[in-house]
Amino acid sequence: xxxxxERELVKDCRSLARFDLKGxxxxxxxxxxxxxxxxIDANGILQVTARDLRSGREQSVEVKPxxxxxxxxxxxxxxxxxxxxxxxxxxRQVREARVEADTILAAVDKARSNPAWDALSDEERAAxxxxxxxxxxxxxxxxxxxxxxxxxxxxxxxxxxxxxxMNTAVRDALKGSRI
Numbered sequence: 453x454x455x456x457x458e459r460e461l462v463k464d465c466r467s468l469a470r471f472d473l474k475g476x477x478x479x480x481x482x483x484x485x486x487x488x489x490x491x492i493d494a495n496g497i498l499q500v501t502a503r504d505l506r507s508g509r510e511q512s513v514e515v516k517p518x519x520x521x522x523x524x525x526x527x528x529x530x531x532x533x534x535x536x537x538x539x540x541x542x543x544r545q546v547r548e549a550r551v552e553a554d555t556i557l558a559a560v561d562k563a564r565s566n567p568a569w570d571a572l573s574d575e576e577r578a579a580x581x582x583x584x585x586x587x588x589x590x591x592x593x594x595x596x597x598x599x600x601x602x603x604x605x606x607x608x609x610x611x612x613x614x615x616x617x618m619n620t621a622v623r624d625a626l627k628g629s630r631i
Contacts, residue, residue, distance in 0.1 A: 454500050454515060458533035460540035461547075471513040473502045481555065542596070549599035553591055556606055560584060560613075568616035576612055583609040 457465030476484060485505040492498050501512040533540075560580065563569055569577070587602040 454498070454513065458530060459536065460544040464536070464540065468498070469500070469513050469515045471500075471502075471511055473504060473509065473511045475507060475509040476504045477507060542594075545596040546594060546599070549596040549603070550591060553587055553599055553603055556603060556610075557584065557587065560606065560610060563610070563613055563617065566617055566620075568613055568620055571616045572613060576609075579609045580606070580613065 453462070453467065454469040454471075455462060455465040456468050459465050473486065476486075487503045487505055489501045489503075490498065491501075498515040499512060500515065501510060503510040572580070583602070583606040587599070587606050590598040590602050593599065
């Protein structure tokens, strides 16, 4: 999605064009590697190219100016971006904290089926469950600091679990090897 605007959130910017980058191999969230290039020629035509760095597949779209913005409209957009900057930044921080929370909650959920989970004491499992519940309670709130604090608490509660998982992975990797 190609957008124009000075605002932090997509919903507050102007849509210029949409295109699909097809043929991207499935990968975990955050693992896709996409290079995006923007080129504006002398006639004001914008060329946007996206390329999957793993497969080399590439798609592009040409955005021709169908209508221009008046100086007053540009000035109004810039003024609005200044007026809403703090509000937009806070909204972005909340969204970023929620993305991080989603990632750690999914990792904890997946870890429950790992043998390392069974190696935790009842108290350690209870601490993880409590931290998960606390994160879920603040997740939909508007305070990114509360969400980040709950993430840190969950990180601390899962430290032993992470160590157990790493030890198991290292032990399995070295099984049968001589050091």
